[in-house]
Amino acid sequence: MLRAIVADYVSTHEPVGSKALVDRHQLGVSSATVRNDMAVLEAEGYIAQPHTSSGRIPTDKGYRQFVDRIAAVKPLSAAERRAIMQFLDSGVDLDDVLQRSVRLLAQLTRQVAVIQYPVLTSARVRHLEVVALSPSRLLLVLIVDTGRVEQRIVELGGALGDDDVSRIRDVFAAAVHGQRIPDAAVAVADLGPLAPTDLRDAVIRCGAVLVETLVERRDDRLVLGGTANLTRNAADFEGLSGSLRSVLETLEEQVVVLKLLAATQDPGTVTVAIGAETQDVNLRGASVVSTGYGSAGTVFGGLGVLGPTRMDYPGTISAVAAVARYVGEVLGGR
Incomplete structure (x- = not known):
């Protein structure tokens, strides 16, 4: 009975009456029997009467009962x-x-x-690219396995050569590749003291930017x-x-x-x-x-x-x- 009321109300957006239920669903019982059943459902809070002399509509409790009793989801073709x-x-x-x-x-x-x-916390690092925009400016491109791409610019304290950029790329790639994002953030934070002396300042600057990117954002x-x-x-x-x-x-x-x-x-x-x-x-x-x-x-x-x-x-x-x-x-x- 509740299933029929929900189906009719969703379809017509009109309060459902006992006669309409009998006519549409061929229930094989009289309107009086349906009215009695509807009275029970109303007393139990599954349906309500929005206006005097109108039919009934499902309540939130009625919809919940209907949803909980959906036996199977119709598969797509x-x-x-x-x-x-x-x-x-x-x-x-x-x-x-x-x-x-x-x-x-x-x-x-x-x-x-x-x-x-x-x-980001559910993802893993797929690739980290370090690109020299100028001798004193780097572009970090972080790609994660969800398809998300983050790009950040790092301002350096001095100029770097191409070989230095490659070395920095290798340092960070070894630390974060394939890592879950929270683990990658920890690994990056630990890189500064371990970096070669001539690259330490650049690694620390890049690491600070990366950690900020890797830590889950609230937006x-x-x-x-x-x-x-x-x-x-x-x-x-x-x-x-x-x-x-x-x-x-x-x-x-x-x-x-x-x-x-x-x-x-x-x-x-x-x-x-x-x-x-x-x-x-x-x-x-x-x-x-x-x-x-x-x-x-x-x-x-x-x-x-x-x-x-x-x-x-x-x-x-x-x-x-x-x-x-x-x-x-x-x-x-x-």
């Missing part, structure tokens, strides 16, 4: 999987792949899609797509603690959404936070469906969608899981 992989794999760099990911997820779910930039960014989709469901947020404007402000601030994504660390598990479960008053009318993405057992970050509690949960969960899987494969293979 082979054609859909190929299309997703080809679309993401044609991204030219990390930024492009993430932009394509949220665009695709927003199209599949018709909700707001969000993806977190790969977190983790989100990429958003499909924000305009919220306007189609503006009425879903009215009358609750948070209006559509409040939801948009929360998305803009990103802190709450980052916290929800950070709570999802298992790429194989999709988490659904419904209404008050988001623990933010501005999102009382919203749900967040999220998971982690990564490769070879390493979580790069989180992704998901945000929309009204009245959403297609089975379809949304399926889309989030699929896009997360292929984003991880694309970034892990680069």
Whole structure:
């Protein structure tokens, strides 16, 4: 009964009455029997009556019960999987792949899609390049296995020759190549006293810049797509603690959404936070469906969608899981 009420309300956005349930779902019982069952569900807090003499709508508790009883996620077809992989794999760099990911997820779910930039602490150093911009200025290019690229300029206290630059490159490459980011930061911090005397000042200056780059930054960014989709469901947020404007402000601030994504660390598990479960008053009318993405057992970050509690949960969960899987494969293979 609850499944039918949720399905009808998601589809029509109209309170669901007993007669409509009997007619649409061919339940084989009378409207009176359905009304009795609905009265029980209402008494237990799974559905509510928004207005006198109207039908019933699911509550957050009702949606939670519905989500918890989804037996299996509908798999994507082979054609859909190929299309997703080809679309993401044609991204030219990390930024492009993430932009394509949220665009695709927003199209599949018709909700707001969000993806977190790969977190540095979960990555390993793939390559460190040292380039001489001038005799007294170096460019450090750090490439990690998530596809993230960091570039920093180091001002030196004196001039260096080409051989000196090569020696500095070798010193740092030996210390950080293949290391997890936290371990690489420790290794770099220890290099100064061990460096050859003639290179010590340059190594210390480069090391200071690298450590600052390697230590996890607090400005983790989100990429958003499909924000305009919220306007189609503006009425879903009215009358609750948070209006559509409040939801948009929360998305803009990103802190709450980052916290929800950070709570999802298992790429194989999709988490659904419904209404008050988001623990933010501005999102009382919203749900967040999220998971982690990564490769070879390493979580790069989180992704998901945000929309009204009245959403297609089975379809949304399926889309989030699929896009997360292929984003991880694309970034892990680069």
